[in-house]
Amino acid sequence: MARKFIDNPNACSLVHTMNIIGNKWKPIILYLLSNGSMRFGMLNALIPTISKKVLTNQLKELENDGLLLRQSFAEIPPRVEYSLTEKAIGLLPVLRMLSDWANEAYPEMEFEQCRIIENGKKPAYNNV
Amino acid sequence: MARKFIDNPNACSLVHTMNIIGNKWKPIILYLLSNGSMRFGMLNALIPTISKKVLTNQLKELENDGLLLRQSFAEIPPRVEYSLTEKAIGLLPVLRMLSDWANEAYPEMEFEQCRIIENGKKPAYNNV
DNA sequence: AATAGTGGTAACCATAAAGTAACTAATGGC
DNA sequence: GCCATTAGTTACTTTATGGTTACCACTATT
Numbered sequence: 001m002a003r004k005f006i007d008n009p010n011a012c013s014l015v016h017t018m019n020i021i022g023n024k025w026k027p028i029i030l031y032l033l034s035n036g037s038m039r040f041g042m043l044n045a046l047i048p049t050i051s052k053k054v055l056t057n058q059l060k061e062l063e064n065d066g067l068l069l070r071q072s073f074a075e076i077p078p079r080v081e082y083s084l085t086e087k088a089i090g091l092l093p094v095l096r097m098l099s100d101w102a103n104e105a106y107p108e109m110e111f112e113q114c115r116i117i118e119n120g121k122k123p124a125y126n127n128v
Numbered sequence: 129m130a131r132k133f134i135d136n137p138n139a140c141s142l143v144h145t146m147n148i149i150g151n152k153w154k155p156i157i158l159y160l161l162s163n164g165s166m167r168f169g170m171l172n173a174l175i176p177t178i179s180k181k182v183l184t185n186q187l188k189e190l191e192n193d194g195l196l197l198r199q200s201f202a203e204i205p206p207r208v209e210y211s212l213t214e215k216a217i218g219l220l221p222v223l224r225m226l227s228d229w230a231n232e233a234y235p236e237m238e239f240e241q242c243r244i245i246e247n248g249k250k251p252a253y254n255n256v
Numbered sequence: 257a258a259t260a261g262t263g264g265t266a267a268c269c270a271t272a273a274a275g276t277a278a279c280t281a282a283t284g285g286c
Numbered sequence: 287g288c289c290a291t292t293a294g295t296t297a298c299t300t301t302a303t304g305g306t307t308a309c310c311a312c313t314a315t316t
Contacts, residue, residue: 012239013230022150076283077292097222102141105215114140205262
């Protein structure tokens with residue numbers, strides 16, 4: 001009877017990290033918040049290809065995982081500010097390394113602007 | 129008329145990296161290959177919760193992105209060895225940081241063994 | 257003659273993730 | 287009275303991802 005799990009502590013913490021940040025939008029969100037807090041609408045403007053529904057959802061998950069602080073102000077119209085927690089700040093150098101790696105490993109690519117999914121097709125990444 | 133792309137070089141190379149390794153299986157595969165080459169069947173045994181179809185597919189994508197070398201030997205029964213390229217080796221310290229981060233950020237968790245999806249439910253990560 | 261062993265592939269199905277459009281609450285300004 | 291504003295939510299549809307089972311090729315062994 002075969003094992004039904006991965007039996008390796010390092011692989012497992014890696015899996016855990018990837019479960020938290022390893023998707024299409026979360027690293028971008030964290031990166032954009034690295035210079036300070038930002039409102040929902042601003043995040044949506046900087047990532048124009050994400051839908052509001054999904055952005056809401058990603059922010060909620062990041063908050064639940066302890067990476068984001070959500071501050072809601074009792075104003076009309078509403079104002080909500082998102083900022084990084086200490087946990088997330090500890091991740092920033094790693095994110096930086098991930099992006100540096102792409103620049104080194106794929107020097108022929110120019111990462112000026114990127115589309116994130118256009119018309120439901122891959123590539124999720126595309127130079128413009 | 130709104131932008132349809134993300135206008136930030138650092139975010140874009142980050143997106144690119146995550147498109148390459150930011151999914152459920154790829155970081156594990158790379159990690160397992162960090163000690164040397166390995167056969168298809170061995171990878172499958174060490175990641176018992178992945179299906180052959182998906183493993184094949186992930187290996188193919190990693191090969192296409194220049195992270196894996198695939199060596200097929202003309203033997204019966206067949207033997208195929210996968211190993212990391214230089215590009216992938218450059219990624220290992222980053223993977224290590226990702227896993228270290230999880231250990232620091234979530235000290236209450238014990239990453240001994242993990243299940244990767246059970247019965248189609250999250251959590252994708254689960255202590256046993 | 258049947259079976260085991262390896263690294264797949266094909267057809268088909270289930271689930272998860274993401275997208276779209278319309279809608280809401282509460283207030284200020286015209 | 288009407289519209290704009292913001293941060294969402296809801297219901298519904300589409301796309302992507304992953305899983306299951308069966309099958310293949312080729313040889314050695316029983």
